[in-house]
Amino acid sequence: MPPSYRRPPRVAVGCGLAALAVLSAGPAWADPAPSFAELLSRLDQTPATLEAEALTQAAEARVRQARVRPNPTLGLEVDSLFGTGPYSGTGNAEAALSFSQDLELWGRRAARIEAARADAGAAAQQRDLAAVDAAGRLALIYAEAEAAERRAELAEESLTLTVADARAALALVEQGREPLLRGIQSESEAAAARAARDEAQAERDAAFARLEAVAMLTVPVTGIDASLLDQTPGVAREATTAAPTVRVAEAGRDAAERRIAVERIRARPDVNASVGLRRYEAEDATALTFGISMPLPLFDRNRGNIDAAQAEFRAAEARLMGARQEAQADRAAARARLAASSSRVGAADAGVASAEEAYRLSRIGFEAGRISQLELRVTRAGLINARTSAVDARLARVRAEIDLARQDGRAPFQGDQ
Incomplete structure (x- = not known):
């Protein structure tokens, strides 16, 4: 028998199998995080919404103060x-x-009250926008944590498949049907898969930590059971109201217009x-x-203050014009991305089914000696890539739903608020 095909010592093969068994071991995770809907119900306790609510209350207090003679x-x-x-x-x-x-002649008090009311209206619109943004951020962090968990599971599964393939390869090496190099390559692949799993688990832990911080959870997140990635967004409808960013810009323009009247009366x-x-x-x-x-x-x-107020009004008008144009473009883009990502999810799922069947047939052929280890490695990599692509497609769909929900002024995956 040629030297390259010598049977490796049984001790070496046994050590390799033992090492692969250790490589395949991983921690168990339990205690799932609250569902997205439950976290959404606590959104009014997050710092961003508390800040926006406090600023709204401050603006309402200034309205009360403006009424005082x-x-x-x-x-x-x-x-x-x-x-x-x-x-x-x-x-x-x-x-x-x-x-x-x-x-307080010349309508001084009435103008002061109207300006304060306009500022309070702008603060209320900012509060609503802050709530929508907070809901979108929570949905994104939740979906990213779930995606990181799934990638960690895929990395664990990849390690399991790699170890199983390596064991089969080592068995063939021990029988003299494969050269020693194949066994060394298999152990190297298993070590790389272990490193990839460790990295995926670190990313998962970091994503869980971000979710804990954003959702203000007191108990560490160790898993996600209520899936957001698998939730299907509702059918996009034509907008019946302006986007929150447009409403904020409109309120800012109205407040700037009221300040012009105040400055004119102060003259x-x-x-x-x-x-x-x-x-x-x-x-x-x-x-x-x-x-x-x-x-x-x-x-x-008071000419300087009047001119300044008029300039601020023109700036507010320009912001409103830009907000309307951006909202129209952003909504069209979000609708297109949502439709495309939904199609991508369907294609990815079909790809996963094909890759699973291809790997199954390759494994049978490899064990029967009809295909090489390289071909088995390619089909295994194709299976893992297909499953990873399915996760990425679902995460892209969540992002598109978040963008569209922001234009609608609602929380993602929720009906009209």
Whole structure:
């Protein structure tokens, strides 16, 4: 028998099989994470939604403050006392007690209230958009964690298949039907599969950690049972309302328009009316006093603030125009990606079925000695790649559903909110 086909020592083969058995061992995972629907119900407790809600409450508080009238002013003035001559002491003193109030003419208060309401409306739209974005981010992190888990399972399965093929190859080497090189190659492939499995498990653990952080889970995630990747998105419908980003831009434009009115009214003088009593000690007499005061708009007519408010309004108009164009394009793109990804999922599933059958037949042929180890390796790699492609296709479908849901202003895989 040629040297290259010498039967390897039984000790070497036994050690290889033992090592492969160790390589195939992996940790068991249990305790699944809550379902996406359950996590979605807790979304109002996440930092992003809490921040948006707090900002909305702050804007509503400013509306209440805008309704409040300015405080009146109480004044006391005493003249002609502790001087010289007839004004020594307090005999000729004059004391005036006055009460003054800003009249808030020219619609100043109404404009202030309307501007505060517009800001509160913009804050509410931002809150709704934040909730939609938070739901989309949660869906993506959840789907990525599930995909990472499936890739880890595929890596484990690949290791199992590689070990099984290696054992078959080592058995043929021991029988002298294959050269020693084939056994060494098999053990090398098994070691590479083990490294790939370890890497996939590390990615899975990292994805679980991200899910724990985003969903604010107190118990470590060790698995996902309620699948989001296998959920089929609903049939896309024509949009009946504007996208959340457009509504935010519209609210911002309205708020900017209200600020122009506020700045224009501020250019008009503040009128203050006062009423009071004046006491004349020398005559032992008392008289009423009335007064009207206002600044003369000779130097400051608030032109800079008016121009700034008008420029901000033009900027808000431009943002709205861009938001409408982007929303229209993004919705069309999301619909197209969702349709394409759904077709890709079907094709990937069909590819998995074909690859499974090809590997089954290759394994039978290899054990019967009709095909080579290289051909078996190719069909095994094709099977793993097909299953990985099926996971990737489902993850792409989730991403497309997230994009479309954001344009609809709803949570992914949920009906209209």
